[in-house]
Amino acid sequence: MSKEIRLQVITKLISENEIKTQEELSQMLSNNGLHVTQATISRDIRALKLIKVPSKDGCLKYSFEMENSFIILEKLEHKVKDALVSLEVINYFVMMKTLPGHAHSFGALLDSLELEGKAGTICGNDTCLIICRSHQAALSIKQQIENYQR
Template sequence: MNKEMRLQTISKLISEHEIKTQEELGEWLNCSGLQVTQATISRDIRELKLIKVPSKDGTPKYSFKMDQDHFIFEKLRHKLKDALIGMEVINYFIIIKTLPGHAHAFGALLDSMDIAGKAGTICGNDTCLIICRSPEEAVSFKQQIDLLQA
């Protein structure tokens, strides 16, 4: 079996099963008729850009980055609902005011998201400063956050 078919098989297995370790993935591949080494599995995981996300029971499992993006968006949506006080665009910046102690959580979520125009975040106790690359991108970024609140 060629590499492309092996990667497709791994993608299918990850989509259909909660696979938590490389050893478990190797067992599934073996059951699918593929004999692969741990080194090959490790390279395939890197090439597919698989990441670990919480499974239904809370233990880490392999997943695709797009699943992680959905997970992050959902966490941000809940955080916006639970702790956001206000948001304001000033030139290149977006200032997010939160309940005390929540700004760092906003910053961590926003930093993990790949949103065009965002250069980075700086957070205190109740304020998160998002630095954008242009005033237009700051407005666009805020609009994207506003859509999450809808």
């Protein structure tokens, strides 16, 4: 069986099941008539860019990066509603004022997202400075964050 077909089967299995280990994936592939080695499964996991994310029962399961981005966006939305005090664009920067102790978690969430025009963040106790590549990018990122306040 070709690698492309095997990757399609793995994609389908990951999408439809909570697969937590390579052994579980190997067993499911075997049940589907695909007998592969652990090394092949490891290569396929890297090729599909699978990551581990929390499952419903608190354990870790395989998932696609896109799902992880959704989880991060969901966390950011809650954080914005709970701890954001103000947003201000200053040239190429977006300055976020937060409740004390929350700036670093905002920075970590923002750093894990690939926001267009974002170069990085610098955070203190109650301030997170988003460094942007242009003034237009700063305005766009500010607008994206404001959208989570609604």
